[in-house]
Amino acid sequence: MRIAVLGAGSWGTAIATLLSRNGHDVRLWGRQSAAVDDINFRHENHRYLPGVRLPDQLLATTDLAWALAGAQTVFFVVPSTAMREVSRQAARFIPADALLVHAVKGFDVASGQRMSEVLQEETGWDTRRMAVVSGPSHAEEVVRGYPTTVVVASVCQETAETVQDVLMSATFRVYTNPDVVGAELGGSLKNIIAIGVGIADGLGYGDNAKAALMTRGLAEIARLGIKMGASPWTFAGLAGVGDLIVTCTSRHSRNFRAGRLLASGLSLADAMNEVGMAVEGVPATKVAVALAARHEVDMPITQATYDVLFGGKSPQDAVKELMGRPRAHEVEDVAVPLYARWLS
Ligand SMILES: NC(=O)C1=CN([C@@H]2O[C@H](COP(=O)(O)OP(=O)(O)OC[C@H]3O[C@@H](n4cnc5c(N)ncnc54)[C@H](O)[C@@H]3O)[C@@H](O)[C@H]2O)C=CC1
Numbered sequence: 001m002r003i004a005v006l007g008a009g010s011w012g013t014a015i016a017t018l019l020s021r022n023g024h025d026v027r028l029w030g031r032q033s034a035a036v037d038d039i040n041f042r043h044e045n046h047r048y049l050p051g052v053r054l055p056d057q058l059l060a061t062t063d064l065a066w067a068l069a070g071a072q073t074v075f076f077v078v079p080s081t082a083m084r085e086v087s088r089q090a091a092r093f094i095p096a097d098a099l100l101v102h103a104v105k106g107f108d109v110a111s112g113q114r115m116s117e118v119l120q121e122e123t124g125w126d127t128r129r130m131a132v133v134s135g136p137s138h139a140e141e142v143v144r145g146y147p148t149t150v151v152v153a154s155v156c157q158e159t160a161e162t163v164q165d166v167l168m169s170a171t172f173r174v175y176t177n178p179d180v181v182g183a184e185l186g187g188s189l190k191n192i193i194a195i196g197v198g199i200a201d202g203l204g205y206g207d208n209a210k211a212a213l214m215t216r217g218l219a220e221i222a223r224l225g226i227k228m229g230a231s232p233w234t235f236a237g238l239a240g241v242g243d244l245i246v247t248c249t250s251r252h253s254r255n256f257r258a259g260r261l262l263a264s265g266l267s268l269a270d271a272m273n274e275v276g277m278a279v280e281g282v283p284a285t286k287v288a289v290a291l292a293a294r295h296e297v298d299m300p301i302t303q304a305t306y307d308v309l310f311g312g313k314s315p316q317d318a319v320k321e322l323m324g325r326p327r328a329h330e331v332e333d334v335a336v337p338l339y340a341r342w343l344s
């Protein structure tokens, strides 16, 4: 299949590599000619995935029209902050019968929209021909062929299965799921919790605190997700608890690393600079706080992360306040279906 991948950072390069190794004819679009030359002539993306040999047949380009010419499937893999601009630029070059897939974990800050909403708005595409890839999948491990599992969500099962077929390999296992809203929210909201876990880790608070943040983080993600129309089951799956675990525990996670740097006293700008790649949890925190208010959902960990990132609150005070919240009962309406699923 002829496939275009838009975005030549860590994840775009990893997805293009995976597709190319699966035998597809892949054109990878990036805006920086240095990265494109690196991929074409040295078969490496040394800025984002140093030390990994990329397939000889993988072609990179800065020419968006050429990347999209004849594409049967188009993957959008840019940071959420670039999604509207890139999908708007790409729209006129996309062949009318192409499937559109995105693998972006974040929101459009200006509108609060999910990525598939932005993509649909900018391209006018039929949602039945769109899908989202989400789940625990650090690029650094995927390109090295370490076993990885993800979810492809689409309102159309046939579309999800087509995308499943193109991505599946001996080391990359793909599950389908009809819940686009849940897959997108799970992938985007876990980044905020990972920043919180990174902060707790940087403060030396230990493993109990990490487990607490992950567990209670999942509860608040699911609480908002259900209000926004997601299925509770999705949060018990790869795009929910699966991605939350990997992002809160992996040394590859940029969100976790940003949290640790904040705890060491760096400003937000310096922490993001030091990470040097997309830290999606930062813009997502702004949107999540607004969504929590709009849907009248309690999201104390997300709010505490917001207060540290944008409200000048010290990480120590944020933790103290979380611990000092009023007494609560654990099993809530969200937890019951989740536990029922785990026990079944
Ligand atoms: N890196 C990973 O392991 C994974 C990343 N993701 C998601 O994939 C998305 C992309 O992230 P990464 O590739 O990791 O980021 P990255 O920081 O590694 O690379 C970002 C790329 O986007 C390009 N870019 C930035 N602004 C642009 C614009 N306006 N127009 C065109 N290109 C632009 C940069 O030049 C760079 O090539 C994010 O939403 C991230 O959450 C999802 C799963 C795994």
Ligand SMILES: O=C(CO)COP(=O)(O)O
Pocket (backbone or CB within 6 Å): 105, 135, 136, 137, 138, 191, 194, 243, 246, 247, 252, 253, 254, 255, 256, 278, 279, 280
């Ligand atoms: O989403 C990811 C892994 O599934 C990547 O997480 P980070 O952006 O924190 O590195």
